[in-house]
Amino acid sequence: MSERFRNRPFEVTAIQWVGESNCAEVFAFVGLNHDDWADELDHSKLHLPVLEGDTAVHGDWLVKYADGAVKVMKPSEFEAGFEKVSSILSNAEWRAEGTRRFGKDAAQWKFRCPACGNVASASDFIALGVSGHSAPHGCIGGVQVELGGLPGVKHCKYHVSDLPRLPEVIKVEGAAGDALLAFPFAEAAPASAALPLGEAS
Ligand SMILES: [Zn+2]
Incomplete structure (x- = not known):
């Protein structure tokens, strides 16, 4: 007998890199100290080892999965895949x-x-x-x-x-x-x- 199943929903935490105003917050989100990087930080793109080659630009979302992996997503991709958990x-x-x-x-x-x-x-x-x-x-x-x-x-x-x-x-x-x-x-x-x-x- 076959039965119907669906994927369990899973939750992630995410932050949108707005720009310089939340740069430090984004660094903290991926476990880095912003001040250690301030000298070589390029505000046109955020390229961090923790992102495994991904490059984020202002407006992109950094999405952290349950295993700690962080992925960069374009706003359109993020909005298509996730909705805010509202209590x-x-x-x-x-x-x-x-x-x-x-x-x-x-x-x-x-x-x-x-x-x-x-x-x-x-x-x-x-x-x-x-x-x-x-x-x-x-x-x-x-x-x-x-x-x-x-x-x-x-x-x-x-x-x-x-x-x-x-x-x-x-x-x-x-x-x-x-x-x-x-x-x-x-x-x-x-x-x-x-x-x-x-x-x-
Ligand atoms: Zn009104």
């Missing part, structure tokens, strides 16, 4: 974080649109006469476009389901065990940040 927040963790920042009333939890920076809570949506359920998932800028503009709110229609997905979008476990996409929480206002721990409970 899913449990619903309880997400609620704890919202409560920590903004208190127990979830309608007051503020979310930041990763596309434009607009910050809004469910109660802000409700104040505009629309459902507050969109607050973690869509930009309030999309609502105000229909209303003809609100002071201090940027025009923006970004929604978590839009592609390309912005890296700041987080995954939260839904009530049914599914994964929901959500905007990151906004920074807590200084006043609520100053509440002593445990005050909300």
Whole structure:
């Protein structure tokens, strides 16, 4: 009897050589001391013995496998083969974080649109006469476009389901065990940040 199998997914660690700004970090990643090499370093290419003949240039990814081997990949090759491992927040963790920042009333939890920076809570949506359920998932800028503009709110229609997905979008476990996409929480206002721990409970 034949059965169906698939490759086990495997994880690597990787760093993109952006340029001089993260050069030292890249050297540390492959186990070398940047300062030992500074004299002969050519910033148009990174050619290191540890890379087994591979030459990296700015923009390339250095990919480290479980056995420690490091391979250089072009961005297109890397993006085709790997996706970032994003951890899913449990619903309880997400609620704890919202409560920590903004208190127990979830309608007051503020979310930041990763596309434009607009910050809004469910109660802000409700104040505009629309459902507050969109607050973690869509930009309030999309609502105000229909209303003809609100002071201090940027025009923006970004929604978590839009592609390309912005890296700041987080995954939260839904009530049914599914994964929901959500905007990151906004920074807590200084006043609520100053509440002593445990005050909300
Ligand atoms: Zn926005």
